[in-house]
Amino acid sequence: MLSAKSLFQEILDNDDSFALFCSIAASGESQGGWENARIAALVPEAERELAPKISRHGADEDKHGRIFNALLKKRGLHPVPVPPETDYTMLLEKNGIGVAHAQLQRDEPLTVQDIVTYLSHSRVTEQRAVDQMDQLRKHFADHPDIGRALKQISQDEDNHLAYCHEELLRLTSAGHDRAIRRTLRECALAELRIYRDVSLAVMAHMGRILGWPKAKSAVLAAGIHAMYVHERLGGWRRMVSLTTPERRNALGGPGAPEPDVTRTGPATATRGA
Secondary structure (H helix, E strand, O other): OOOOHHHHHHHHOOOOHHHHHHHHHHHHHHHHHHHHHHHHHOHHHHHHHHHHHHHHHHHHHHHHHHHHHHHHHHHHOOOOOOHHHHHHHHHHHOOOOOOOHHHHOOOOOOHHHHHHHHHHHHHHHHHHHHHHHHHHHHHHHHOOHHHHHHHHHHHHHHHHHHHHHHHHHHHHHHHHHHHHHHHHHHHHHHHHHHHHHHHHHHHHHHHHOOOOOHHHHHHHHHHHHHHHHHHHHHHHHHHHHOOOOOOOOOOOOOEEEEEEOOOOOOOOOOOOO
């Protein structure tokens, strides 16, 4: 019987598929770290108080990239090239979602509208990250090899999402409501399509590595398409709603230390408040 747990267990048990999974994840996190670092450096004067939180966000993303690379090293594996069609972060940027890399490479201050764009983009993609990590943590939180890493990354993603809610609500109160609602909707609808295409590409690569029969690959592809239809018909609204988070000022303090993924035995780290 196909399930998210059984599929990821297959990927986890095979060195080649695990190397591809970690390499894709590490690349995306590292790109996110660079983007946040550049945005923090270019924050407009009116939003300078936000810069430390953006820097913390970027530092967390860099940390996640190192964690995935450490998981590879623990298995005696090396990063592998990331197929372009599986590069979620770069495909978002190429489709005009978020602040363009060409703009971030210039030493020109951003505008408040750019910050709205950045936070809206982050609110959508962090929702996706939280959903993915919740699913992985549900099944593998106590796994001796990856459990500690999953718990730490999941806690960080929860903080990132809370931060996006809080800052977008602040900007809404400051008069940017219409721009925020428009940008959130545009980001969410584009993200659905890109996430579908990336998911299909990743599953195709995993299927070739793991030797899945055509029938299994077809069932998985159908499931991905069905999820896209569900999200396109209304599921996307969970990605654009704004509510006051339980975690206030989630990125206002020091970041959590990097977990020691070389540790063996059952994971004992507990989820932060």
